[in-house]
Amino acid sequence: MRAINYRPDRTWRIALAFLPFALLCLAYVIGSEIRLADNPNDKLLPSFSRMGEAIDDYALKPDSRTGDYLLLEDTKASLTRLVTGLAISTVIALVFGIVLGLLPVASATFAPVIAVLSMVPPLALLPILFIVMGLGEASKITLIVVGTSLKLIRDIALRVEDIPREQLIKAQTLGASSMQIALRVILPQTLPRLIDSVRFEIGPAWLFLIAAEAIAADAGLGYRIFLVRRYLSMDVILPYVAWITLLAFLMDLGLRVLQRKAFPWFAQARAA
């Protein structure tokens, strides 16, 4: 049988999906063993049991100085910033994207300036945000909004323009006003596509969050990683990175499930 025709069944599919993860873990364990055999105090590739102790310290025991559970506090601080930033971005993108995609006058006026502004590297704006807005929450959330909203606007505007012209004509022949077309034809068809766009912006949003936290914060996952970096505490950094990855993955998964449950027509129409 040709290679292109061999399809793994469900069991095999799951097993194959786990294989690369297992190989990565195995490679790490071997590397760690080799280094630890050489020098039991090596900090670069700590053993899993060493990482377990660090997780125990940060996640399950209250901090001896503040009485807080550090991982919990860091997670709450980071997720609040991330979700606030992404939510603001999403609302801005939805409104401006639909207006730009639907109204030729709005598009002629704002599309060029948005195209230019979206090329500004957001991290280069971080010092400006810190100077103007101070070191508090506002500047971090603003960085996420600036970094993700412009791309989202362009994405949504393109997706609105992709809705077949026939549908706009049809709605007009049914007597719809521009507002009614926006609310009854465009908005409901844009929402599931918006979820896809937001999923792709989760990664960049984390990037901006951690960059901002690394520079100025007193709690947060990114803050913690950069704090313990001074002590070469790989046993803390590695579990934190894994935790951030897991959170990002779960957000992505959650949005995918939301899209499937809330917009049953979307998957059908896409398959048809």
Add this chain to the structure above:
Amino acid sequence: MNAIVFDKVWKEYGDHVVLEQIDLTIAPRAFVALVGPSGCGKTTFLRMLLGEEKPTRGKIMVAGQPLKPEPDSDRGVVFQRYSVFPHLTVLGNVILGREFEKAGAFGRLFGSKRKQAEDEARELLNAVGLSGNEKKYPAALSGGMQQRLALAQALMRRPKILLLDEPFGALDPGIRADIHVLMRRIWNESELTVVMVTHDLSEAFALGTRIIAFERPRNRPEELERYGAKLSADLTPGMNGAALLKGATITKDIEIWPPKVAGSASAPVRNGHSASSS
């Protein structure tokens, strides 16, 4: 009063002449079928009638008034594809027209008004043979059912003119024959003037009371840009179909009210032509 009048209409895109000197009067309740080779301007003609495109020269009058410059609820339309809204159920698609009409900026009806719209919609769905499918999304319907839905949706606003852009072109022959019966019944029973673009001559003869052929009389490469399509034939079915093939120029607008009635006299005509064209 004539339903639609084209008065010396030209359509050009830049230097490219698409249609030239279209003079045409369409009587109320006519069923006009537009035929012609690809790229001859049939669809441009329909788009002008929709208000989606403006004529470069000349004017189009509907019921004595200049045509509105944008699509409106007095002209319904069914396209070959994308005619129904994928995010609304079958019932939602049909009541949408009433919601646009009766509700404000949000375009949603509630309570007794919605109930009334739903009852009307169910009646229309029953008429097009879609009852029982109210809760399905269009993607779950076959192509023929989607076009039936598109017809019901367009009829909800009771347009005076119904424009069809190759509406049945993508359907299987059997399903197409069924939907032809439906189309003839709709046209007979409601106050409709129908203009249909089709590339299927047998369909044109089966449904139309009048067939208009577009043709580019000058087809040499160097002439393509500067000369558009003209009306090359204008027939009333029942005449010998061969007149079309001879490339007759515009014949008189003979008789509008059809000699054929849905489902009876037209059947043999249709069979004769489908046999010759297939």
